Amino acid sequence: xxxxxxxxxxxxxxxxxxxxxxxxxxxLNREFWGGRLPRYRVVFESDDHPLPDSDDGFxxxxxxxxxxxxxxxxxxxxxxxxxxxxxxxxMCHVALPDDGHGxxxxxxxxxxxx
Numbered sequence: 001x002x003x004x005x006x007x008x009x010x011x012x013x014x015x016x017x018x019x020x021x022x023x024x025x026x027x028l029n030r031e032f033w034g035g036r037l038p039r040y041r042v043v044f045e046s047d048d049h050p051l052p053d054s055d056d057g058f059x060x061x062x063x064x065x066x067x068x069x070x071x072x073x074x075x076x077x078x079x080x081x082x083x084x085x086x087x088x089x090x091m092c093h094v095a096l097p098d099d100g101h102g103x104x105x106x107x108x109x110x111x112x113x114x
Contacts, residue, residue, distance in 0.1 A: 021072050024087045032112050037094050042070045042087060061086040063093040070094075088112045 021042040029037045040063075043049045049071045051059045060073045060082075070090040076083045092108045099105040 019077060019083050021070070021083060021087055024084055025070065025091065028084075028088055028091055028112065033091075033095060037091060038068060040068045040070050040091075040094055042072065042090075044074045044076075045071050046074070061090045063090040065094075065097050085113065 021044065025040060025042045029035055045051045049069070051062050051071055051073060053059070058073075060076060062071050063069075064071070070087065072083060072086050072090070076086050089109060092105055092112060095108055096105050
């Protein structure tokens with residue numbers, strides 16, 4: 001469990017997460033990339049780490065290559081395996097930073113999500 005202080009709309013909350021997204025990143029990096037992906041910081045969204053707006057729906061995760069940070073939606077744990085899937089998806093962006101959601105990205109995601 002990971003208990004963190006998060007802020008939404010200027011109000012501070014103490015939130016308990018049952019999984020640590022940084023640990024998931026480190027485990028997946030070892031398992032699928034042999035530890036070769038660069039070290040990214042993985043955090044739950046908050047006022048300090050907001051998710052970007054999207055025209056095409058609800059954003060569950062985002063990868064910022066400039067700051068080497070992955071932000072995941074604070075409610076991603078509400079679905080079984082949801083947090084792991086979101087972190088894995090964003091890690092594929094780390095592995096293939098110039099592919100967007102192209103063919104190479106889709107192959108990499110399928111390999112990791114098998």
